Amino acid sequence: MEGREGIVNLAFFKKNLFTYIVIFSFVAAISLTWLTFRRHGLIDLHKMQKEKETCLAILKDLKEKNRLLADEIRRLKEDSKYFESVAREQLGMVKDNEIVYRFKKALKNAKKGTKKEK
Numbered sequence: 001m002e003g004r005e006g007i008v009n010l011a012f013f014k015k016n017l018f019t020y021i022v023i024f025s026f027v028a029a030i031s032l033t034w035l036t037f038r039r040h041g042l043i044d045l046h047k048m049q050k051e052k053e054t055c056l057a058i059l060k061d062l063k064e065k066n067r068l069l070a071d072e073i074r075r076l077k078e079d080s081k082y083f084e085s086v087a088r089e090q091l092g093m094v095k096d097n098e099i100v101y102r103f104k105k106a107l108k109n110a111k112k113g114t115k116k117e118k
Contacts, residue, residue, distance in 0.1 A: 036042045075082045087093045094100055 034041075076086065092100075
C-alpha cells in the first residue's frame, strides 16, 4: 500500500501543477507591476538617473564657467595691460588726448535709399 499512496500523492501534485503555476505567475505579475509602477519604482528610478546625468552635465559646465571667470578675475587683478584692454573694449574708455572716431554704417545706407525721384 505504501507504493500506491506515493503514486496518489504524485498524481495529486500533477493535477494541481497547473493551478500552482497559474498562482505563481499571477503573484509574479503583480509583484513585477508593483515594483515597476509604484512610487520610487523602476520607472521613477530610470527618470531620476536621467535627471542626475543632466544635472551632472550642467554642473560640469558651471564649474568650467566658474574656472574661466576666476582666471579672468585673476588676470584683471594682475595684468594691467589686460585690464586696460577690457576697459577700452567693454566700457569705451579712452586715454587722455585720444580721439575716438565712430562711423555709422546705418547712416550711409539710409542716405543711399532716400534719393529724390523726379
